[in-house]
Amino acid sequence: NAGVTQTPKFQVLKTGQSMTLQCAQDMNHNSMYWYRQDPGMGLRLIYYSASEGTTDKGEVPNGYNVSRLNKREFSLRLESAAPSQTSVYFCASSEVGGNTGELFFGEGSRLTVL
Amino acid sequence: AQSVTQPDIHITVSEGASLELRCNYSYGATPYLFWYVQSPGQGLQLLLKYFSGDTLVQGIKGFEAEFKRSQSSFNLRKPSVHWSDAAEYFCAVGASGYNKLIFGAGTRLAVHP
Numbered sequence: 110n111a112g113v114t115q116t117p118k119f120q121v122l123k124t125g126q127s128m129t130l131q132c133a134q135d136m137n138h139n140s141m142y143w144y145r146q147d148p149g150m151g152l153r154l155i156y157y158s159a160s161e162g163t164t165d166k167g168e169v170p171n172g173y174n175v176s177r178l179n180k181r182e183f184s185l186r187l188e189s190a191a192p193s194q195t196s197v198y199f200c201a202s203s204e205v206g207g208n209t210g211e212l213f214f215g216e217g218s219r220l221t222v223l
Numbered sequence: 224a225q226s227v228t229q230p231d232i233h234i235t236v237s238e239g240a241s242l243e244l245r246c247n248y249s250y251g252a253t254p255y256l257f258w259y260v261q262s263p264g265q266g267l268q269l270l271l272k273y274f275s276g277d278t279l280v281q282g283i284k285g286f287e288a289e290f291k292r293s294q295s296s297f298n299l300r301k302p303s304v305h306w307s308d309a310a311e312y313f314c315a316v317g318a319s320g321y322n323k324l325i326f327g328a329g330t331r332l333a334v335h336p
Contacts, residue, residue, distance in 0.1 A: 144326075149232070150328055151227075151313060151326040151327050151328040151329050152267075152313065152326040153326075154323055154324075157323055167323060168325075199266055199267070201266075201267075211269045211272070212259075212324065214267045216264070216265055216266050217264075217265075217266060
């Protein structure tokens, strides 16, 4: 049972380059989330998708776009990467709403923007 | 707006000692409260959660937490810490009608042998 799978695990970009982080869950969960983790700041919500076909902004959406491709997959795109986007990114999913249900996390994607 | 404060950035305890990690939240109504743990290089795992009812909540790995409305706190405790408990611990709050969690900045726990 893979749970939540993120790719890639590590990525180095130059300023201005674009990339997409992929996330897939095999638990048939309705809701999916992208968080970023920075030292001393905990996890901050970038975007979430309450159900297939819907997406909403979180706390720090600027510079990112998302796509809920189907129920399993939720991708995060950086169109023009900036050094401030250097972070560890986590995808998560939940069966019910993220405010009440358990979030299941992937292992993270470490992104460095030079 | 909801917010979560974890006052302690780093805590070091000796193996076998008791542990208490502090969490304070800001929210007008009764919140949904969670503690998650993150081992090095891993994603987060749910330790326990509180929605309503008994204010003392039991979780996995021998952890418990107590909800105190008067203090807006949800502190995590363990009677006897094991070396494998060394990790980062996050408190989180969810609110009715919002499909998301707000996390605190985390407390990194080190365990001395």
